[in-house]
Amino acid sequence: MKTKDTGSDAKFASKTTTEKSPALKELFKDGIADLYWAENHLVKSLPKMISAATAPELKDAITAHLEETKGHVKRLEDVFGLLGEKAIAKKCDAMEGLTKEAEGIVEETEPGTATRDVGIILASQKVEHYEIASYGGLYQLAITLGLTDVAEILEQTLSEEKMADTKLTDIAGNEINYKAAEEA
Numbered sequence: 001m002k003t004k005d006t007g008s009d010a011k012f013a014s015k016t017t018t019e020k021s022p023a024l025k026e027l028f029k030d031g032i033a034d035l036y037w038a039e040n041h042l043v044k045s046l047p048k049m050i051s052a053a054t055a056p057e058l059k060d061a062i063t064a065h066l067e068e069t070k071g072h073v074k075r076l077e078d079v080f081g082l083l084g085e086k087a088i089a090k091k092c093d094a095m096e097g098l099t100k101e102a103e104g105i106v107e108e109t110e111p112g113t114a115t116r117d118v119g120i121i122l123a124s125q126k127v128e129h130y131e132i133a134s135y136g137g138l139y140q141l142a143i144t145l146g147l148t149d150v151a152e153i154l155e156q157t158l159s160e161e162k163m164a165d166t167k168l169t170d171i172a173g174n175e176i177n178y179k180a181a182e183e184a
């Protein structure tokens, strides 16, 4: 096949089908299985953060993102379906560590304080950034592997993770950080 050498896309397009890159596709599937574990874990972990938080806007933001997270689990099941695979989770040590850290912050801070809310925001943003990195990387890899439908699904979740992170930044910057700065 003759391709116009107009850039890296055209140059590499014919080399990177999943049939020709089984090892890369395996790496991709591993990443999806890792995220599937992470999202399922978050469905169990986010309710703990909702009950530990005090500010209504923080509780609402995490509650809304919990609903989105349930959708992320479903989307990954769709991805497995498109890949012709069963949805099987692979334990994600990073997400386990991030949620442990969040629970540790809750234990170390006083209930009902803005300081605890700040801690919850910090821990939650680390979770969102892990997800953004994972979905961003896997989205790009899906494009490379020619898995356009899969890429579109991953992009939808990626944009929700980014919005969740922005929302947390807004909540911190608008009020909670200042409230916490007033606390003893």
Ligand SMILES: [Fe+2]
Pocket: 039, 068, 069, 072, 131, 157, 161
């Ligand atoms: Fe998610």
Ligand SMILES: [Fe+2]
Pocket: 065, 069, 127, 128, 131, 161, 164
């Ligand atoms: Fe998220």
